[in-house]
Amino acid sequence: MGKLSNKKIVIAGSRKIEEMSLLIEKQGGTPVIRSLQGLLYFDESAIERELLFCVNNKIDWFVLTTGTGTDTLLGAAERLEIHAALIQKLKEAKVSARGYKTYALLKKLDIKPEIVDEDGTTQGLIRSMDLCDFAGQTVVVQLHGEPQPDLIQFLENRGANVIQLLPYRHVEPESSTLEMLCHELSTSSIDAVCFTTAVQVRYLFNYAKRQGLADTVRESFNSRVRAVAVGKVTEEALRDEGLDLVVVPEIERMGAMVIELVKYYENQ
Numbered sequence: 001m002g003k004l005s006n007k008k009i010v011i012a013g014s015r016k017i018e019e020m021s022l023l024i025e026k027q028g029g030t031p032v033i034r035s036l037q038g039l040l041y042f043d044e045s046a047i048e049r050e051l052l053f054c055v056n057n058k059i060d061w062f063v064l065t066t067g068t069g070t071d072t073l074l075g076a077a078e079r080l081e082i083h084a085a086l087i088q089k090l091k092e093a094k095v096s097a098r099g100y101k102t103y104a105l106l107k108k109l110d111i112k113p114e115i116v117d118e119d120g121t122t123q124g125l126i127r128s129m130d131l132c133d134f135a136g137q138t139v140v141v142q143l144h145g146e147p148q149p150d151l152i153q154f155l156e157n158r159g160a161n162v163i164q165l166l167p168y169r170h171v172e173p174e175s176s177t178l179e180m181l182c183h184e185l186s187t188s189s190i191d192a193v194c195f196t197t198a199v200q201v202r203y204l205f206n207y208a209k210r211q212g213l214a215d216t217v218r219e220s221f222n223s224r225v226r227a228v229a230v231g232k233v234t235e236e237a238l239r240d241e242g243l244d245l246v247v248v249p250e251i252e253r254m255g256a257m258v259i260e261l262v263k264y265y266e267n268q
Contacts, residue, residue: 002028003262008189010181012036012204013196016254020194023258032190034181036200038173047076047167054163055085059093060137061160063129063151064113065122067101069144072167087111093140096132098125099233120232126154135159144168170199178207185220186213192226192247194257198237205241218242226264230257 005028011020014037021031051073064070077086087109096115097103106113115132118124139160141151147166155162181204184190195201208214221227221243229235231252238246247264249256 002026003265004029007191007265008032009258009261010034010184010190010193011196012181012193012200013254015196020254020258023255027258027262029191032184034177034184034193036173036177036181036195036203037197038170038199038203043167044076047073047165048080050163050165051077051080051082051086054089054140054165055082058138059089059140059163061094061096061134061139062090063096063098063125063139063141063155064102064106065098065125065142065148065151066144067099067103067105069142069165069167070102070105072144073142073165076167096125096129098122121236122148122151122233123236126151129154133158137161138163140165172203172207175207178204179211182208182211182213182217185225186216188220188224190225192228192261193221194228194230194254194261195234195238196230196254196257198234201234201237201241221245226261228257228261230254 004024007029009024009029010032011017012034014035017033024031074083074086077083090109090111094114095106095111097106097113098117099120103113103116115128117128134155135158137160139155140163141148141155143164143166147164152162152164181193205214205217208217218241222245227238227243227246229238229246229248231248235246235248247261249260
């Protein structure tokens with residue numbers, strides 16, 4: 001029998017659901033789909049204004065938080081016929097980068113970042129920038145899907161004039177899905193929840209807080225139900241919500257997170 005035998009494992013993502021479900025089933029578990037990803041849409045008009053600002057003004061710093069988001073901005077700049085101008089601005093400014101995908105993209109563009117994160121997390125990026133002087137500097141922050149209040153506050157507290165580039169924006173998932181998952185957590189009728197992005201964590205806890213269920217949900221995760229994170233950024237979001245134990249693989253892959261959960265139960 002598989003190590004997930006008789007266990008109900010929630011999949012909170014919206015991608016590769018069939019593959020993850022099959023992996024869980026092969027280990028004897030029962031996959032439960034509760035997609036918390038919501039909808040993602042590209043705000044073309046907003047990003048056009050922000051990119052035109054970047055190429056027409058002096059930028060002191062670019063803070064790039066995701067490779068996908070940075071690539072999206074470059075694609076939008078190409079459609080606006082300002083791609084070369086944006087690359088030039090990136091080369092003229094100091095660049096701070098979070099994540100290996102961002103670093104790899106910059107390397108292709110022959111741009112060496114001034115600052116890189118310590119561990120792939122936003123907090124790691126903030127720590128790496130701790131000694132930088134941002135007073136009076138214009139800092140463009142590339143975000144992906146959701147705001148990063150800790151990062152923005154850090155920069156503003158250091159005296160930076162912050163411009164946020166948020167090409168993708170999320171729309172909250174169905175309230176019925178959030179309600180169902182909160183009920184399953186409060187009754188411990190599930191055994192684990194696999195989170196594949198940080199935004200899923202925030203949607204769950206924001207809903208739980210509005211419903212007065214945050215302490216119940218947190219206590220459930222800190223007792224019987226295991227929280228599983230695909231990588232460090234998602235783990236960071238769970239830790240920020242007060243979770244003491246998070247199962248997370250060394251390799252940031254969806255299949256790896258299921259295998260890591262199997263290992264966790266093997267060691268119990």
